[in-house]
Amino acid sequence: MTSTTLRVNMPQWQGGDEPAYRFGAELLRWLAPPHDGPEETVAVPRPDGSAPPLDQGIKWRDALLAQARAARAAIERHDPDRIVTLGGDCLVDLAPIGWLSRKYGDRLGVLWIDAHPDVMSAAEFSHAHAHVLGMLLGRGDADFTAEVPVKLAAPRVMIAGMQGWNEAEAPILKELGLRHIPATDLAETSQPVLDWIAREGITHLAVHFDLDVLDPSHFSPLLFNRPDAATDAFAGIEQGRMRLEQVVRLLKDVSAAADMVGLAITEHLPWDMLRLRNALAELPIMKA
Amino acid sequence: MTSTTLRVNMPQWQGGDEPAYRFGAELLRWLAPPHDGPEETVAVPRPDGSAPPLDQGIKWRDALLAQARAARAAIERHDPDRIVTLGGDCLVDLAPIGWLSRKYGDRLGVLWIDAHPDVMSAAEFSHAHAHVLGMLLGRGDADFTAEVPVKLAAPRVMIAGMQGWNEAEAPILKELGLRHIPATDLAETSQPVLDWIAREGITHLAVHFDLDVLDPSHFSPLLFNRPDAATDAFAGIEQGRMRLEQVVRLLKDVSAAADMVGLAITEHLPWDMLRLRNALAELPIMKA
Numbered sequence: 001m002t003s004t005t006l007r008v009n010m011p012q013w014q015g016g017d018e019p020a021y022r023f024g025a026e027l028l029r030w031l032a033p034p035h036d037g038p039e040e041t042v043a044v045p046r047p048d049g050s051a052p053p054l055d056q057g058i059k060w061r062d063a064l065l066a067q068a069r070a071a072r073a074a075i076e077r078h079d080p081d082r083i084v085t086l087g088g089d090c091l092v093d094l095a096p097i098g099w100l101s102r103k104y105g106d107r108l109g110v111l112w113i114d115a116h117p118d119v120m121s122a123a124e125f126s127h128a129h130a131h132v133l134g135m136l137l138g139r140g141d142a143d144f145t146a147e148v149p150v151k152l153a154a155p156r157v158m159i160a161g162m163q164g165w166n167e168a169e170a171p172i173l174k175e176l177g178l179r180h181i182p183a184t185d186l187a188e189t190s191q192p193v194l195d196w197i198a199r200e201g202i203t204h205l206a207v208h209f210d211l212d213v214l215d216p217s218h219f220s221p222l223l224f225n226r227p228d229a230a231t232d233a234f235a236g237i238e239q240g241r242m243r244l245e246q247v248v249r250l251l252k253d254v255s256a257a258a259d260m261v262g263l264a265i266t267e268h269l270p271w272d273m274l275r276l277r278n279a280l281a282e283l284p285i286m287k288a
Numbered sequence: 289m290t291s292t293t294l295r296v297n298m299p300q301w302q303g304g305d306e307p308a309y310r311f312g313a314e315l316l317r318w319l320a321p322p323h324d325g326p327e328e329t330v331a332v333p334r335p336d337g338s339a340p341p342l343d344q345g346i347k348w349r350d351a352l353l354a355q356a357r358a359a360r361a362a363i364e365r366h367d368p369d370r371i372v373t374l375g376g377d378c379l380v381d382l383a384p385i386g387w388l389s390r391k392y393g394d395r396l397g398v399l400w401i402d403a404h405p406d407v408m409s410a411a412e413f414s415h416a417h418a419h420v421l422g423m424l425l426g427r428g429d430a431d432f433t434a435e436v437p438v439k440l441a442a443p444r445v446m447i448a449g450m451q452g453w454n455e456a457e458a459p460i461l462k463e464l465g466l467r468h469i470p471a472t473d474l475a476e477t478s479q480p481v482l483d484w485i486a487r488e489g490i491t492h493l494a495v496h497f498d499l500d501v502l503d504p505s506h507f508s509p510l511l512f513n514r515p516d517a518a519t520d521a522f523a524g525i526e527q528g529r530m531r532l533e534q535v536v537r538l539l540k541d542v543s544a545a546a547d548m549v550g551l552a553i554t555e556h557l558p559w560d561m562l563r564l565r566n567a568l569a570e571l572p573i574m575k576a
Contacts, residue, residue: 005576030318031565033574082576218515220508220560227506248567255572263573272508273558277319279536284543285551286321288293288370 006080007032008096009041012067014060015091015129016223016267019047023277024221024268025088032086032265040074042067044088057122058141064091064128068147071095087266089129090118093208097136098148100206100262108261109202110136110152111193111254112159113247114210115240117169119176124168129267133157133208137176154178158196160186160250161213161242183213183241190253197257205254206262209247213240221270294368295320296384297329300355302348303379303417304511304555307335311565312509312556313376320374328362330355332376345410346429352379352416356435359383375554377417378406381496385424386436388494388550396549397490398424398440399481399542400447401535402498403528405457407464412456417555421445421496425464442466446484448474448538449501449530471501471529478541485545493542494550497535501528509558 011025022044044067052059072095075083083096100108112118118133121140125131134140138151145151159180165173173180181192197205216224216239224239254260280286299313310332332355340347360383363371371384388396400406406421409428413419416432423432426439433439447468453461461468469480485493504512504527512527542548568574 003576005573027318027561028564030315031561031568033569035574082573084573219563221564244563244567248570251571260573260576263571265568268564270561273315273319273561275507275532276316276509276556279532280319280553281321282536283539283551285293285370285372285548286323288291288548 003081004078005037005082005084006075006078007035007037007039008071008074008083008085009039010067010071010085010088010092011044012042012088012092013044013047014063015089016127017052017059020269020271020274021087021089022047023274024270025086027270027273028086028265028268038078038080042071042074054126056141057126058128059126061128065143068094068144072099072147075099082261085264087264087268090210090266091129091132092266093264094132094135094144094147096262096264097206097208101148101152102150104204104261105150106153106156107203108156109197109200109205109258110157111205111207112157113161113208113213114159115162115213115238117159117162117165117173117178119172119178120168134172139176156200156202158193160193161240162238163241164238166236186242186250187246190250193250193254194257197254202258204261205258207251207254207260208264209266211265211267213242213247214244215241219244220272221268223267223269225271226269227271227275291369292366293325293370293372294363294366295323295325295327296359296362296371296373297327298355298359298373298376298380299332300330300376300380301332301335302351303377304415305340305347308557308559308562309375309377310335311562312558313374315558315561316374316553316556326366326368330359330362342414344429345414346416347414353431356382356432360387360435363387370549373552375552375556378498378554379417379420380554381552382420382423382432382435384550384552385494385496389436389440390438392492392549393438394441394444395491397444397446397485397488397493397546399493399495400445401449401496401501402447403450403501403526405447405450405453405461405466407460407466408456422460422464427464444488444490446481448481449528450526451529452526454524474530474538475534478538481538481542482545485542490546492549493546495539495542495548496552497554499553499555501530501535502532503528503530507532508560509556511555511557513559514557515559515563
């Protein structure tokens with residue numbers, strides 16, 4: 001029997017309440033290598049400019065829940081060995097990692113490469129893309145955590161590239177018992193992550209790669225480079241410190257140490273490409 | 289009879305001796321609005337890492353000449369009313385403007401939106417993307433100028449957005465009698481260009497939009513933002529000063545004043561997208 005890798009395209013934008021995630025997902029799909037195996041695209045409504053509905057403290061909660069359930073159903077239809085997910089905001093990884101956790105149990109490790117821990121809940125923040133790792137551990141909105149039948153155990157989760165956290169996140173990280181390796185410790189070597197894989201006996205690995213772990217002065221398509229942002233728009237929010245080349249090295253190193261069964265790429269916001277696309281669409285000769 | 293707009297895709301990279309132009313052209317095509325009319329893609333060999341052959345002072349001269357002739361043949365097959373060209377380096381506009389000049393004669397004006405005048409020849413520079421406006425006016429390599437049966441007349445050419453030029457270009461600009469409007473004069477208004485259109489009795493307009501007319505600190509996919517560039521790599525080379533929104537406003541204003549029959553978008557170098565594409569292609573799970 002050959003193994004199956006499912007590609008899941010998920011242009012979800014509501015988890016960050018930012019319509020540009022949709023375009024970012026479409027472009028990410030174009031950039032990704034061609035895929036021979038099965039592919040699913042989760043239907044996500046186009047942003048129509050309406051104000052975000054707030055339900056139980058979460059913006060766009062109904063849509064996000066419906067999309068998480070649709071992603072789970074799509075994955076279950078294929079029963080794949082591996083899942084590559086192209087987001088979309090960080091919450092796209094709920095169903096893929098939930099499913100891999102059920103399939104691989106305590107052989108599965110989760111490497112969360114992110115400038116942020118994504119452990120808040122509606123009590124702290126209304127954007128559910130910042131809740132997803134918490135949900136996978138069983139913390140947060142009950143309807144979302146119910147989508148994760150086998151919760152992750154903290155020792156088999158490692159946050160990589162996070163350099164700091166906010167006051168709301170500090171007690172949650174402690175309560176959950178989550179560990180992390182800062183960007184500075186991964187700049188020259190992947191060894192701290194490889195040590196964790198060996199120590200925990202991890203044979204199968206799911207990787208969440210939030211592009212915002214990258215330094216925004218060296219990689220442009222990130223939230224923090226939003227062209228119309230006020231100068232203080234991101235005050236107090238941690239920004240990434242890693243280089244793309246460092247993350248690629250880390251991903252290759254962990255691929256050699258465990259079977260990478262999951263990879264999600266999230267938070268792709270290619271602002272200049274969006275501006276150029278919109279500019280071209282406005283020109284009369286393009287409609288002639 | 290309905291009018292025909294031909295879309296010409298031309299992923300030419302040899303005119304700037306930079307393989308990334310090929311990728312930039314492919315992505316530009318993805319970004320452009322869908323096109324209902326005829327479309328041609330000029331075949332351009334993939335870069336294979338070999339050193340550029342230098343012939344008669346021009347790098348990759350044979351390939352560039354063959355591609356210019358292929359573009360001309362493709363255009364002649366369709367006899368279109370309008371041409372939208374998606375480059376590639378600046379030299380992609382030789383055949384389209386050459387053909388529009390033959391079709392519309394002295395009714396045609398050429399608006400050259402560029403940080404540089406593109407009037408050098410092999411005597412001054414071996415990269416032919418910096419020769420193309422000169423060739424259209426009859427200056428430079430005889431085999432390339434022969435591809436332009438009806439040369440442009442200087443009064444019906446306007447360079448827009450150019451703020452300065454180098455010592456080699458200064459006497460050529462004078463000899464050709466070319467006029468220009470600096471970026472600063474177009475920041476708030478399109479009036480200087482509209483005045484030129486009215487004064488010259490221009491009814492049909494071809495626009496060359498070199499993206500490098502844009503300020504590289506406000507628009508990332510430009511040559512000057514090459515990630516591995518040495519700090520002095522672009523010393524002494526004029527960089528653009530315009531904003532994308534200003535160029536869009538200019539293009540809409542001139543579309544209302546004349547029939548825009550040609551538009552070429554050139555020099556698209558989306559470095560971060562190329563880095564991300566290459567990073568994704570390296571990951572083992574993407575090949576699983």
